[in-house]
Amino acid sequence: MQLAVLDLAGTTMSDDGLVLAALRHGLRAARVRVDGPRYPALDRQARATMDRSTITVFGELLDGDMYRARRAHAAFVEYLSAAAADGRVHPVPGAGEALDALRDAGMVIALTCGFDPELRDRLVAALGFTGRVDVLLSPADVDGRGLPDPDLLHAAARRAGADTSRTAVAGDATAGIDAAVRAGAGLAVGVRGGAHGEPRLRAAGADAVIDSVADLPALLGLPSAAALL
Template sequence: MTTTDIRLVVLDMAGTTVADGGLVERAFDAAARELGVEPGTPDHAEKLDYVRATMGESKISVFRHLFGDEDRAQHANTMFEKAYGELVDGGLIAPVPGAREAVEELTADGRTVVLTTGFARVTQDAILGALGWRDLVPLTLCPADAGGRGRPYPDMVLAAFLRTGAADDVRQVAVVGDTAYDVLSGVRAGAGLVAGVRTGAHRDDAFREAGAGHVLDSVAGLPALLRGVDG
């Protein structure tokens, strides 16, 4: 199969199609304070490093790793989602330049686009609402919509494949994101095209190590790639 055979495109949100200007770290600070982890301490620095390294992973999974027991993890996740939602409501997010146009081009080319996230549904909906994207694509998915595991598991990609019916073969699926976790989820799902973008958390070496076949400057270059114009 070639790039032109792609029928379903699964795109990450924050860092890939959505520019959030480091809001994940700001929301983490708010959540960490709630659990007694103060900025400037070694504990905070260690936990923040882990948050940065695991960008793209389901946030509740990150907090389970950081805070151990389920009650503390759930509390941290609730505080994180609340803080992130408030930042979104404050107008601190925007589309990655060319992202909406890329989605519209992909759709015009006859491809189905699904937006996915590691955030909870309430936060995903807040982002979609803030950007005016509620009707941009036919399906959006968060970890809870696909069994709860999130990335780097392939579940959201496979859920998109099953729910849309847009492709006959997983090799007709493209997965694109700004983290190694996005890439790994696409590889594990058997997607025919898996690409990293340089507009977010991770860089080329992490993408290649996770199995990306392509690295793009941004999602704006995806329609041309899938038309076989560039790559």
């Protein structure tokens, strides 16, 4: 494999409810009662779609009212930015070492997410991933086309000078797996414990499902970073 394209929130960044808390903060800013009768349905919809472009998700949750969606999105960004500044953003255990092992094997590393570039870069810095990642991509980098469209993966391959057929994609949500299949990625890997469970990841076309992104080097037959020391 030449390239590893990894999801951010829930795959390399530990979520622990942080993104959903930010989403609720955003909805409150748009005057949606998160303790009201409508919220459970919104919560289910958000959990099903939160692997996509954040502004798109808010637009759908708010019935296409993009004025309120932009207000909600601004509050969402504010919440996660404060979490990064306060030290509440953490990597998935072993994620940093997995990035090191992949790079030591000569692979290019790309991180993708549905966040806007400024928030994405702030989170990556808070995670300590800046020097460990070669390519960072958000929907804004591909004319707003986020997952499950394959554009992010094609853009990552172009920037890395890699062939998509020699690309491994790993993520905790079905949209990433769907994008990998549509892009013709060599390997689509689901990660348990995030947005979607193993049955949905496999139904979307995952070639393999692992417990954590920390297990990706072993799946690819690579030694762990610790073994290389």
